[in-house]
Amino acid sequence: MAGTEAQPRRGFPFPFGEDRYRYSTNVEPARVPVSTAAGRWGATVVDVDGEYRRELAERARILAADPTRHAAAPHLRVAAWDAVLTLLRELAASYPASMRLSRLGAGRWRWENRLLGVVAEPVYGDDASLPAEPLRWVASQLQEDLVLLDERAGQLWVEAGVVTFAAGWSFGFDLGMSFLEIHGPVPSSVHREGVFTRAQEFIRRLQPHEPYRRTNWGMTVGRRLDTSLERYPEWAPERARILTVDDAAFGRLLHLRVEVQHLLRLPDSGAVLFLIRTYLLPLEALAAVEPWRRRTAEVLATLPAEIAEYKGLAPFRGRAVAWLRAARPGTGDPR
Amino acid sequence: MTAGARLDLVVTAATEPVPGVRCLRLAAAGGGELPGFVPGSHLVVDCGGRPNAYSLTSDGLEPTEYAISVLLVEDGAGGSRWAHERLDVGARVSARPPRSAFPPVARARRHLLVAGGIGVTPVVSHLRAARRRGQDARVLYLHRAGRGAHAADVRELAGDRAELFTDRRAFTARLDEALADQPLGAHLYLCGPAGLTDRVLAAAAARGWPASRVHTERFGPDALGPGDPFTVTLTRVGTTVAVPAGGSLLEALERAGVDVRSQCRRGVCGECRLPVTGGQPLHRDLFLSEEAKAAGDSLMPCVSRAAGPHLEVPL
Numbered sequence A: 001m002a003g004t005e006a007q008p009r010r011g012f013p014f015p016f017g018e019d020r021y022r023y024s025t026n027v028e029p030a031r032v033p034v035s036t037a038a039g040r041w042g043a044t045v046v047d048v049d050g051e052y053r054r055e056l057a058e059r060a061r062i063l064a065a066d067p068t069r070h071a072a073a074p075h076l077r078v079a080a081w082d083a084v085l086t087l088l089r090e091l092a093a094s095y096p097a098s099m100r101l102s103r104l105g106a107g108r109w110r111w112e113n114r115l116l117g118v119v120a121e122p123v124y125g126d127d128a129s130l131p132a133e134p135l136r137w138v139a140s141q142l143q144e145d146l147v148l149l150d151e152r153a154g155q156l157w158v159e160a161g162v163v164t165f166a167a168g169w170s171f172g173f174d175l176g177m178s179f180l181e182i183h184g185p186v187p188s189s190v191h192r193e194g195v196f197t198r199a200q201e202f203i204r205r206l207q208p209h210e211p212y213r214r215t216n217w218g219m220t221v222g223r224r225l226d227t228s229l230e231r232y233p234e235w236a237p238e239r240a241r242i243l244t245v246d247d248a249a250f251g252r253l254l255h256l257r258v259e260v261q262h263l264l265r266l267p268d269s270g271a272v273l274f275l276i277r278t279y280l281l282p283l284e285a286l287a288a289v290e291p292w293r294r295r296t297a298e299v300l301a302t303l304p305a306e307i308a309e310y311k312g313l314a315p316f317r318g319r320a321v322a323w324l325r326a327a328r329p330g331t332g333d334p335r
Numbered sequence B: 001m002t003a004g005a006r007l008d009l010v011v012t013a014a015t016e017p018v019p020g021v022r023c024l025r026l027a028a029a030g031g032g033e034l035p036g037f038v039p040g041s042h043l044v045v046d047c048g049g050r051p052n053a054y055s056l057t058s059d060g061l062e063p064t065e066y067a068i069s070v071l072l073v074e075d076g077a078g079g080s081r082w083a084h085e086r087l088d089v090g091a092r093v094s095a096r097p098p099r100s101a102f103p104p105v106a107r108a109r110r111h112l113l114v115a116g117g118i119g120v121t122p123v124v125s126h127l128r129a130a131r132r133r134g135q136d137a138r139v140l141y142l143h144r145a146g147r148g149a150h151a152a153d154v155r156e157l158a159g160d161r162a163e164l165f166t167d168r169r170a171f172t173a174r175l176d177e178a179l180a181d182q183p184l185g186a187h188l189y190l191c192g193p194a195g196l197t198d199r200v201l202a203a204a205a206a207r208g209w210p211a212s213r214v215h216t217e218r219f220g221p222d223a224l225g226p227g228d229p230f231t232v233t234l235t236r237v238g239t240t241v242a243v244p245a246g247g248s249l250l251e252a253l254e255r256a257g258v259d260v261r262s263q264c265r266r267g268v269c270g271e272c273r274l275p276v277t278g279g280q281p282l283h284r285d286l287f288l289s290e291e292a293k294a295a296g297d298s299l300m301p302c303v304s305r306a307a308g309p310h311l312e313v314p315l
C-alpha cells in the first residue's frame, strides 16, 4: 500500500459543518479564512504547504509516465496564458517571502520561485518564452490541479488542463465533455435536486476578480493523491484489503480526502479556471481532534447508501464509523 | 476583490470627438493597475447616484486606465447628462469592477462584428483584443454622417476588414451579402439600437445562422445588474430599511444589524431564503424552483429584489 505519512492538521480544510452531509451547491466567496478545531484554512486561492516539493515531484513523475493527464487546446491558448498570469499573481501575492512576480514591460514578466529555485521570464501569449506548454509549466509551480472550461452555446466544456490527482475520474476521458455530462454518474437523488444545472448557471454568471470555492470529500486508502481511473487496478483492491488489517494500521491507512475547489473567471479570455487542491488526513490524525472525530463518525454513519456507494466508501464505511467511535479522544495521533 | 467592491476612479482625459459623445479616460484614484477585463465588458459607473453601464473601449489586459464613451441621451434618466456636465479632468467617480456580458467566443474562426451608432463601443474592445491575439475580426459599422464615434479607431484596428456606412440601404445590402458569405465557425456579434439589432437578427436567422453563433450585448439580462432601489419593512423589528441600486437586500439587512444566514451570496446555495409577507419579489436566484418563485412568498435576499417599491419580511 502507499505511504502513510500524515499531513499537518493545522491547515486541513475539515469539510463537515454539520453532523449530516447533504449534497448541495455549497459555493462561497474565496479568500475568506475558515477557523477549524485544529487551525485555519482558506485565506488564499492557491495553497502552498509542507508537501509542496513532494507533490510537485509526484506530479512531474505522473505527467512523464502518462501524457493524457495534460491537454492544451489551440483555441484556448489565450485562456492558458490568462491562467498562467492569474496563478502567478495569486502565488506571488500569497507567498511574497518565497515567490515574486515583477513586470518588465507590457506583457513581459519575471517570475522567481525560491522554493524551487526557478526563474522564468514569461511573455504573455508567447509559448516560446516558457520551457513547456504554459498550462503544464504553471502546474509545476503549484500543488493545485487545473482545468479550463470554455463556454459555448450556453454550456461549459472541459477543454484543457493538467490533472494528476483526480479522485476516481479520468481527465483524459472527460476531456471534451460538457460540465453536465461529466456529472452524469452522480446519484439520481442529487440530480433531481438540480444541483449541477444550478452549479452550471452559477459558473456562467461568474465574473472576473470574484473567485469562488467549494469543498468536496471522499476517502482514500493510503496517502495516494493519484486515484485516477487510469490507476484503478492499483488502488481499487486496497479498498477491500484494508478490512483485513488491524485497528492501528486501519487508522493509519484510511484517509479523509478533501478537495478545495476554486472557480475563477479569467480576466482576459473570459474562460473559467477550475482549481482542485487535494488534502489527505489519516483517521488517526483526524481522531486526535475531538470535534472532528465525533462529527466524521456521525457523517459517515448517516450517509445515504447511494452516496456512500458513489463515493466508493461502501466497503469500509462501517468499520470507519466503529473505529472513530472507539478511538479515545486525544489518543488517535501520538503527536 | 469582493462582489460589492467599488473602484475609486479619477478622470484623466475628457474629449468630445463627435458631437454628443463624451470620451472619458479613467485611472485608479490611488494610481496603479486596474482590474483587467474581458473584451466587450462594461463598467457600471455611479452617475450622481444613478448606476449607468458603459462599454469599455480600451484594452483589458493589465490596464492602468479605462476608456468609456458616453452618448448624451436628451430624454434619458439624466445619468448621461450628469457624465457630460460633471465629469471633467480631475473629477472623481465611483464604479463597480468591469462586468463581462458580451465576450468573444474562443472557438470562433472568424468574428463578424456589426455595430450601429454608439453600439460601436464594445466592438472597439473586441477589435483591440483580436488584433493583439492575431484573430480574424471584421466589422460593419453604421453611423450617421459626421457622428461616427470611434470611426478612426475602427479603421485603425481593423484596416481593410472594417466597412463603415452612413447610408442605411448600402449597409443593409452589404450586411446581407456578408451574412451569406462567412466561413463555417464564424460568430456574429451585434450591438446597436433595438430596431437595428432586430433587423440583423432576423436577417441572420433567414440566412440560417444558428442562435448559438449570434451574440447580442445584454446589459438588461445581466442577471445580477444593480437593479432599482426599494425599501423593506421588517415587521417584527418594526423598522424600514432602504436597499439602494447596486446593493443587495442581504447587505441592507446586515447593515441594519439583522442576522441572516448566508453562504454563496450569489443565489445558488439556498442558505439565505427569507419569507415574504408583503410586496412582489423580483427573483434573480438560481435556487428556488419555478413554482416557489411564482408563489412569491419567499426570496433569496443575496441577489433578489423587489418588483415594486416595497417589500415586507417577518423579521
Ligand code: FES
Binding pocket: B261, B262, B263, B264, B265, B266, B267, B268, B269, B270, B271, B272, B273, B285, B287, B300, B301, B302, B303
Ligand atoms: S446566500 Fe446562497 S442563496 Fe443567498
